[in-house]
Amino acid sequence: MENLLKAEASTCGEIRPKIMKTPRGPVEYASFGTGPAVLALHGAMGGYDQGLILARTIGAAGYQYVAISRPGYLGTALSAGSSPEEQADLCADLLDALGVRDVAVMAVSGGGPCAIHFALRYRNQCRGLVLVSTCSGKIDTPLPLAFYVMKLLARWPAFVNHMREKTMKDPERAALRSIADPSVRARTLRDPEAGPLFAELSNSTFDRMSLRLPGTKNDIEVTRRRTVYPLEEIAVPVLVVHGTADRVVPFTPHAKMFEARVPGVELLAIDGGEHVAIFTHRKEVAARVAEFLAAHAH
Secondary structure: OHHHHHHHHHHHOOOOOEEEEEOOEEEEEEEEOOOOEEEEEOOOOOOHHHHHHHHHHHOOOOOEEEEEOOOOEOOEOHHHOOOHHHHHHHHHHHHHHHOOOOEEEEEEHHHHHHHHHHHHHOOOOEEEEEEEOOOOEOOOOOOOHHHHHHHHHOOOHHHHHHHHHHHHHOHHHHHOOOOOOHHHHHHHHHOOOHHHHHHHHHHHOOOOHHHOHHHHHHHHHHHOOOOEOOHHHOOOOEEEEEEOOOOOOOHHHHHHHHHHHOOOOEEEEEOOOOOOHHHHOHHHHHHHHHHHHHHHOO
16 A cells, blocks of 8 residues: 555646546546556545545555546536436446446445445446445434535635635644544544545645535435435445444444445444544555455456
């Protein structure tokens, strides 16, 4: 994993997204690396850039990572697919256009429903799923007040710049919303690899924030419907990574539902981990994901 970071740290910041025309409309994506393909799906307030961060945080060397901006994020219009099924079809169209025959898929948070439906609809093209802090059904946790405030003010550049400056000036205070335990928070921010990646993720949300809101609002609507996914029908290898203290997508019922209903699922339960467990427990997660990819992505 260290080799991946060293090899890509200097280049990922220089990666420019591309637009691919598909039957469902233009799709924004970016990629790096060589080898078997891995599709990286970001969560809420994301985009292709956060897909790249996901890959660099828990991915392994020796793969080609393809990060897509899901519909409603940055350069991909929401009209390209608002439902998880449509988003899965859009991913398949992009991969077809790129000449990629099969992929492993890693998804974090709001990218989970798209990943689940990709495995269901394209099982012959999906070598496996890595589901990180994702939902297995309807999410009942209330949205924080801060989200409603941000939604109202995100189109004001002065507000966005002010929040960016506050976050960069006091990263520990900004991290308080995601990492409650002070010792874990301090350890993560000091970590020479996880710390910069976590800061990069936090700061990325302020870049073109207004272009991340349509997709975020859509993800919220999707994950708060009374949806029952046919998890028993998933016929590809699945690794679920979930923190037991996740306050956004609670471990119970979501991770436990995957464990109970997905055939042959592997569950990596991060004891005390929150929604950002891939940063606070990065080495543990990255090692397990590397084993999973080595076993299934070739």
